[in-house]
Structure formats: structure tokens, C-alpha cells
Amino acid sequence: MTNKYKVLAIVNFPLHNDFNPLHEKVFVHTLGDTGWRFKDNTSVLRLGQSACKAFVNGALHWVGGSREIVSFDMDTEEFDVVPRPQLELGRGSFSLRAFKGKLLILNTSFADRIEIWIMDDYRVVESWTRIFTINEQQIGRNIRDVEIVCFLEDWEVLMVYDHRALLRYNLRTASMSELSDIDGLPNRFDAVAHVGTLVSPLLGREM
Secondary structure (H helix, E strand, O other), X not given: OOOOOEEEEEEEEEHHHOOOOEEEEXXXXXXXXXXXXXXXXXXXXXXXXXXXXXXXXXXXXXXXXXXXXXXXXXXXXXXXXXXXXXXXXXXXXXXXXXXXXXXEEEEOXXXXXXXXXXXXXXXXXXXXXXXXXXXXXXXXXXXXXEEEEEEOHHHEEEEEEOOOEEEEEEOOOOEEEEOOOOOOOOOOOOOOOOOOOOEOOOOOOEO
């Protein structure tokens, strides 16, 4: 790792001044530099613009435009595709999370459940395993209104329900509690997971 803070921006531009196929341009900014660097995407990947919520093995991961798992190595600044398992998707979708250095898939294609997959060996497609299923009956809420924010210790997940309730759910025991004693929490909200670091964004080294 370089101990540098970087920002990746993917911008879509319409071709030929119309709203047909979009041309993707990639820019990288390193904190402390004066501007953005253009990064040529020489691959045929459709990068897409889904939210990136999984940082594993020094790379950002998100779901690309063709429902592929796209990775961007923050050191080499190269794009790649991480193989995914065969999922029951239909017209549905999936998203990515990270847990203890492992890549996770949340298959949200179903009307009544969320399936959770883990990749035990990075980039080894055979190592994908479905490990948990969150059923609508278990949480007593509409699964379509559930957003998994992040995974905590001991296979607990932090979830937001309908932008108005923060829930803590244990995947092993199927037990759940609502975190309602947070001062200043508004009636409607979103939640974003953050990772702490001792590397100063100003100095580029540990404090």
C-alpha cells in the first residue's frame, strides 16, 4: 500500500451529442496533487456507476454495467474483473460488501429474501459459497425496504429499514434489535460505513 489517499471518478459523456451509448471517462486524483489525472480504460469493461461499498485486497469493487464485478487496484490503478458465482438474478440485481478482508455478494433479486455469498479465496470462482439467507419472516419487515450497510463482528449486520430505522441483526441466531437511542437521529436518513485509519490525509503517514 502507498499510504496515499486517492479518489476515483467515472464520468459518462453522451456520444455524438445525443443520449444514446455513453462514453465512460475515468479520472484519478491523489490527495496533495493539484489536479485530476485522466486514466484510459483500455479494456472493454462497462464500468457503470453503482456505488462502491467493498474495498478488498487493496482494490475497490463494484457492480459494472454488465453485472460483472469490476475492481480497481488503488496501487497499480488498473481495472479488472473478479469472477462471480452463478446467481439467480432474473431481472434483479446484487451488490457487494466486505467482511474481514473477504468479498461478499448480497443477492437482492428475490421478493422475500437476501442471499449472502462469500469468496474465501480471492479471484477463485470455485471458492464462492452461499453462507446465509435473510428471510422476510425473520426480520418482520418488507425485505425490499432493507439496506445492508455493513457487517460487524460475529456475523452481525447493520441495516437501515425504509430510511427510518437502524437495525442490528445477527445472522447466526436470527435475532434483531433496533438502535433507537441515538441522539439527534432524524426521522428519515441514510447510513454510510466508514473505515478508520491512522494515516494522516495531510502527511501521508501514520500519526
